[in-house]
Amino acid sequence: MTSLKRAHFAAVAALVLLVLPFVPVPDFWITQLNYIGLFSLVVLGLVLLTGVGGLTSFGQAAFAGVGAYTTAYMSTVMGLSPWLGLVAGLAITLVLALVIGALTLRMSGHYLPLATICWCLALYYLVGNLEALGKYDGLLGLPALQLGDFSFRSERRIYLLIWAAALLAAVGVTRLLDSRPGRIMRALNTNRGGGATMPEAMGASTFRYKLVMFVVAALLASLSGWLYAHMQRSVNPSPFGIKFGIEYLFMAVLGGIGTVGGAFTGAALVKLAEDQLKVWLPVVFGGSGNYEIIVFGVVLVLVLRFAPEGLWPLLARWLPARGHKAVDEQAPRLSARSHPPRGAALLDVRQIRKQFGGLTAVNDISFTIRAGDIVGLIGPNGAGKSTTFNLVSGVLPLTAGEVELLGQRVDGRGSRAIARAGLSRTFQHVKLVPDMTVLDNVALGTYLRTRTGTLRAMLGLNGAEEAQARAEAMRQLRRIGLDGQAHELAGNLALGPQRLVEIARALASDPSLLLLDEPAAGLRHKEKAALADVLRQLKAEGLSLLLVEHDMDFVMKLTDRIVVMEFGRHLMEGTPAEVQASPAVRAAYLGAEE
Structure with a gap:
């Protein structure tokens, strides 16, 4: 029995069931x-x-x-x-x-x-x-x-x-x-x-x-x-x-x-x-x-x-193991969006504000991102970084202000519409489907680039498009160095590889801007180094990134510019060297001016 694939076993079982009425x-x-x-x-x-x-x-x-x-x-x-x-x-x-x-x-x-x-x-x-x-x-x-x-x-x-x-x-x-x-x-x-x-x-x-x-x-x-x-x-x-x-x-x-x-x-x-x-x-x-x-x-x-x-x-457990479906990497590529040239205006955040009742969590924050940049968003705990991140990505609605992505206003839209406009993101707490393979988790990112509906899927009429989606997922896994673990269950991976899988899933949507929410949180030194290498490679390929991160060493070595927040307000913006030299930033983190 172990030499049979589970699909063959299921077919034999179905055949036995269907012939039962014809036997005594x-x-x-x-x-x-x-x-x-x-x-x-x-x-x-x-x-x-x-x-x-x-x-x-x-x-x-x-x-x-x-x-x-x-x-x-x-x-x-x-x-x-x-x-x-x-x-x-x-x-x-x-x-x-x-x-x-x-x-x-x-x-x-x-x-x-x-x-x-x-x-x-x-x-x-x-x-x-x-x-x-x-x-x-x-x-x-x-x-x-x-x-x-x-x-x-x-x-x-x-x-x-x-x-x-x-x-x-x-x-x-x-x-x-x-x-x-x-x-x-x-x-x-x-x-x-x-x-x-x-x-x-x-x-x-x-x-x-x-x-x-x-x-x-x-x-x-x-x-x-x-x-x-x-x-x-x-x-x-x-x-x-x-x-x-x-x-x-x-x-x-x-x-x-x-x-x-x-x-x-x-x-x-x-x-x-x-x-x-x-x-x-x-x-x-x-x-x-x-x-x-x-x-x-x-x-x-x-x-x-x-x-x-x-x-x-x-x-x-007593049945033949389910075999892995082969990935046809020669399948035609999925449709891709046109990306802005390096240096072009990509994201413009203007005076955004978020109030929860009487609490102002984000108070008139503004910053811009140009194509090809890596921008960091930092600040002490409670500074409002994650809230800002969620406002930009549409998870939370704005109280006031404007967000413009690739020349079009996206404030007031939900995260679905903003994803269609070209923004993709990862999460502070990893959100993978643990009992799906790594490949299938990454294929989730191709959702907006594919069209198959429920009926076509149930009738098995989605073979060509499914091959394209799986090939794209494998390409993104190879891009971040995880193609060898494509058929592992995502829940079996350590935290570092799981965060990389999230990045691969976001990349599979072919975004113009990638938002990373504390990508280095919980990672060991070698995992952070591997992640930094991946992000540098993405920048070299022309991808733009906005990241929220607490690890200052990680941010300073990776970003082109940094936006610093404190108590929901804009403290300063500058290069990593300018931020490190700022007395105001040291006061925000250490609690006293030098």
Whole structure:
């Protein structure tokens, strides 16, 4: 087995699943696998939404209900084709997901899970009280699915549809996660990628991608509901309430909420265990009851304690290792922006101010940067350097003042718009996605230079552009001397290389101006020397840099000019030699005039 690639192993497993109905296995196996396939479709959405995006939702069961009830009503009451029911169910789910997502996804903390519980309950009680939908008795007598003369009436036949849908969805989600939009989605999780700040600095709308994940998850659940309705040939509200919403989330956590394989693992374990527990637990406890819920609660606590990433990563250790995708460095280069000639005006900061209530953190700061310069922004702790940095890059809005980049006003714009104008940045606290490779982290920087959307990625139509993005990422890694670690997980690197990876990611966006926020912080002497060499090389190549840094020796040896701040105000500006000779600067740092 170890000689096989994991992709080959997955293909063999999929083939075995698809031929099972044609071999003499017990009907009970087919029934169980049908439910596992249906559950896996729903849980795949949670892998994307909760595991990757960090957005907890208890409402997947409600979207499955939308798909089920739409086709049930259209095929029984209106007498229309179930295939029209599929199209209508997905369309209604899309509209509902867009509306609900727009209302709830701006919430954070515990408010988002509570909101998903609320609209799940609302949809459950709505369908349970509508006479047209049969109230709590539901709708009966749904027709079997049919393609021409071929009927999917039997469980062995509809098994083919269920598992074809589940496996295709798995392929689509896998492709999505390894694509341009997928890299942004993986960076959204505050526990893994640093939240919204970094993707926005790359030029991506974090809210848009949260909404995309929400919609994709809802559509997968709706598809599962449609298949369930025509497998059962009836619908009622019971499988679409909050109980199943919680169970789906439990399946995702148990299997491995951040992995595609975890969706199938969790669905299989919960379905098989639930059936067995319903038989054995009443015997053990001597009476009927939902004892399996108690067991699942205990199991969930144990999994969260001893296997927080779920069971699939443990099982995957026994599978062939996933090979590295080759990088075609001969791929055509991505489009590049035109850069100003050396010495041309690049950044003009005029009288910018930032007030937080009664506190003035930045007080009328002005400075300019010309193309090809390295400018340092220094000052004692609390001087307002990082705030100034965030004002220039659009992370914080200005209270007053103007910022001009390459001749156009960018004050009042967000960090996404400023990134499009030609500014890129790194962060004081490194913001990489630790469970993505170094190469994929750097490829995040190509976001504004590429165009692939979610649907194209899921359909696998992004191959040429993806090859270009990966080639560009490898070129930037070679530029900073880290190409040998391209396929390492970013979280396995030491702090020094991680800071270099951030620089490579910023360079991949082809910026005219690069902002570095304390790039030498926490680095050892040799790492600082390596970083300084990289920055000198970038300057020699014509790149302009603005850096905030506390290490005076590092700044003095590297910069052309230095802007000094104290208590939010402009103290002085000059060459490194002029700054070192200034009594005012020595007083600011030492606390007394010479």
